[in-house]
Amino acid sequence: MQLKRAAAFLVALLPAAAGAGVLPEDRADLMWHYYDGGGVTIDGPSLLVRKKFAEKYAVSASYYMDMVSSASIDVVTTASPYTEERTQYGVGFEYLRGKVTYAASFSNSRENDYEANTASFSIAQDMFGDLTTVALLFSLGKDDVTRRGDPVFADEIDRRIYGVDVTQVATRSLVLGFSYEAIAEEGFLNNPYRQVRFVDPDAALGYSYEFERYPRTRTGNAFALRARWYLPYRAALQGDYRFYNDTWDIRSHTAEVSYTHPLDQRLTLDVHYRYYTQDAAEFYSDLFPRANFQNFLARDKELASLTSHTLGFGLAWEFRAPKMGFFDRTTLNLKYDRIEFEYGDFRDLRATGVAPGTEPLYAFGANVVRLFVSGWF
Amino acid sequence: MRRRTLAVLALLAGAAGCSGIEPWVKPYERENLADPIMAWDPDPVSSSYMRHVYEAREGARGGGGAAGGGCGCN
Numbered sequence: 001m002q003l004k005r006a007a008a009f010l011v012a013l014l015p016a017a018a019g020a021g022v023l024p025e026d027r028a029d030l031m032w033h034y035y036d037g038g039g040v041t042i043d044g045p046s047l048l049v050r051k052k053f054a055e056k057y058a059v060s061a062s063y064y065m066d067m068v069s070s071a072s073i074d075v076v077t078t079a080s081p082y083t084e085e086r087t088q089y090g091v092g093f094e095y096l097r098g099k100v101t102y103a104a105s106f107s108n109s110r111e112n113d114y115e116a117n118t119a120s121f122s123i124a125q126d127m128f129g130d131l132t133t134v135a136l137l138f139s140l141g142k143d144d145v146t147r148r149g150d151p152v153f154a155d156e157i158d159r160r161i162y163g164v165d166v167t168q169v170a171t172r173s174l175v176l177g178f179s180y181e182a183i184a185e186e187g188f189l190n191n192p193y194r195q196v197r198f199v200d201p202d203a204a205l206g207y208s209y210e211f212e213r214y215p216r217t218r219t220g221n222a223f224a225l226r227a228r229w230y231l232p233y234r235a236a237l238q239g240d241y242r243f244y245n246d247t248w249d250i251r252s253h254t255a256e257v258s259y260t261h262p263l264d265q266r267l268t269l270d271v272h273y274r275y276y277t278q279d280a281a282e283f284y285s286d287l288f289p290r291a292n293f294q295n296f297l298a299r300d301k302e303l304a305s306l307t308s309h310t311l312g313f314g315l316a317w318e319f320r321a322p323k324m325g326f327f328d329r330t331t332l333n334l335k336y337d338r339i340e341f342e343y344g345d346f347r348d349l350r351a352t353g354v355a356p357g358t359e360p361l362y363a364f365g366a367n368v369v370r371l372f373v374s375g376w377f
Numbered sequence: 378m379r380r381r382t383l384a385v386l387a388l389l390a391g392a393a394g395c396s397g398i399e400p401w402v403k404p405y406e407r408e409n410l411a412d413p414i415m416a417w418d419p420d421p422v423s424s425s426y427m428r429h430v431y432e433a434r435e436g437a438r439g440g441g442g443a444a445g446g447g448c449g450c451n
Contacts, residue, residue, distance in 0.1 A: 029422035035430060048422045129400025161439070167417075169402050173409045177417065181439035222440030228417060230409040238417075244437035252437040260414050268414070278436050302436055314423075335423055341434065368430055370423045 021126040021133070023058040023096050026051050029374045037339065037366020039071040044085075046372075060092040060105075073362060074301070077349045078195050078209060086111045099126040113192075116143040118159075130169075137163035137181075147192040155188035173230035183220040183246075190214035196299040197349075198288040199356060206356040207287060213297050214283075220246035236260040244278075250303065252278035270314035270335075280305040286345050287357045301362065305344035312337030312368075327375040337368040 031046040044065035052058045064087070071081035092105035101124045109116040124135035141159035163181040170176050190212045200208035224242040231237060242254040258272035281303040283296035314335035321330040340363070347359035402410075409415065418424050432438050 029420070031422050031426070033426050046422055046426065130404070131400050131402060163439075169407070169410060172402055172406050175410060175415065175417075179440055183439050220437075220439065222438065224440035226417070228415060230412065230415055234412070234414070236412075236414045242437070242440040244440065246436075248436075250436040252435070254437065254440075262414065276431070276435060276437075281436065302434060306435070308431075308435065314420075316420075333420065333423070335420075337427070339430075368427070370426060372420070372422060374420070374422075 021096075021099055021101070021130060023052050023055065023094055023101070024050055026377050027374060028377070029372055031370055031372035034369040034371075035366060037368075038073060038341070038364040039076065041069045042066050056096050058092075058094040058096075060090075060094075062088075062090040062092075062107075064088040064090075073348065073350070073364075074194060079193065084111060086114075099130070100124070113146045113148050114143065116141060118142075120161075124165075132169070133165075133167040135163075135165040137161065137165065139163075143187070145188050145192060150192075153192065157185060157187035157189065159183070159185045170227075173232075175228050177224075177226040177228075179222075179224045181222045183218075183222070185218045186216060189216065189218055190298070191300060194300050196285070196288055196297045197356075198291050198293060200291070205352075208291070210291055210297070212300065213295070215248070215296055218246055218248055220244060220250075234262060248303070249282035250278055250280070252276065266318045268316040270316075272310075272312050274308075274310040274312075276306075276308045276310075278306055280345055284345070286347050299346075301343060301346040304346040306341060306346070307344070308339055308341045310337050310339045321375070324375070327377050329376045331374045333370070333372050333374065335370040339366045339368065340364075341366070 027048075027050050029046075029048045031048075033043060033046060035042040044067045046062070046064045048060065048062045050058060050060040066086040067083070068085070069081075069083045075081055086109060088107060088109040090105060090107035092103065094101055094103045101122075103120075103122045103124075105120050107116075107118050109118075118139060118141040120137070120139040122135055122137045124133055126133050139159070139161040141157070141161075143157040143159070145155045145157065147153040161181055161183050163179060165179040166177065168176045168178075192211075194212045195209040196212055197207045197209050199206065222242060222244045224240065226238065226240040228236055228238040236259070238256075238258045238260075240254070240256040240258075242252075244250070244252045244254070254274065254276045256272060256274040258270060260268065260270045262268045281298055283294065284298045284300070284303045285293075286299060286304070288294075288297060312335065314333065316331050316333045318329065318331050321327055324330065342363045343361055346362050347357070348362040349359055351359040413419065
């Protein structure tokens, strides 16, 4: 469940992809992804294929699957470990006319208790001697939320995203990017399984649980800046920064730096570091003073104050695929990231024998692996 | 007063449009920028997955920009 809204959200952003002037290359990617952290293991396949026609039209299709096995901190303290699957299909279409690219895409993501449908549109234009590309994006999403074991509960989420993206060639070796997105959501925005805890002197542990209650609207703004610099010895350095805030009082900063270095003609190395920090939502608390303490209640650790550090690397190896002559070029890629999450006000309730509210703060590390083959045809 | 300011701004914008902007990086000077290692997002299937990983575990979202190139649907 915790993964699905993010998934529904993500697909909405993808048509943004349309860069103006030239359509993406004909390409197929087959990936196996793996995540292991905080008692949660997720893996599965992913496939993405893109094909151009007459240098004016391009179509794309994607398939993605998550196989989740969860015994996360929330699950072990308030529920039972579970397994589930999520499947997502997507199709996209792009049309290039002069210096303008029009793009539309649709995706469907499905689980046994959640379904998300998203349609997205974008228009991108090259201007000022093709040094500047401006793209406008719009995305419309509708999610259906249900709860396992509760045939009565059913609710919805409506989501709209408006975005603008500008890419600017600054010098012969430097490209800059700026983007802004406004995200408006309305509906059942909390996780129907998650609970908050409150002080209860009558309970054995000193606290009890009640279900979360979130506002039914949320509007967020994301501003991002990025720069990619070509280094004289044929390598690339990139810096990214993002500021985010929303009507739930979450403010966050994300900074990332990455370096790409060809080791030889066939092997390319990529290393990167990412830092993320956020404030807690206004209605978040690790421990409320009593039941029904306020209108809105959250103890979802994604809404807590948190910091994460990611260190990762990637290797791409270009090889000649036997018996696959229809590919002009093929690469085998391995990417690994280590992420450390540290929470500022979310406590580890597995600790016992301490007064409620004095448990140690929760932290966990995650390993993320992507192994994929890419072919250009 | 405000209307006059707007009119002046509109005239300036129009004049800028007529004169055109001379591209300071010519098409034949874009060899470095065209190198595949300068792609914002060389592997959309992987980067869209990582955005999904972060958005499921962090409160912020969006701002991924137009870097993708096509549908990196995840």
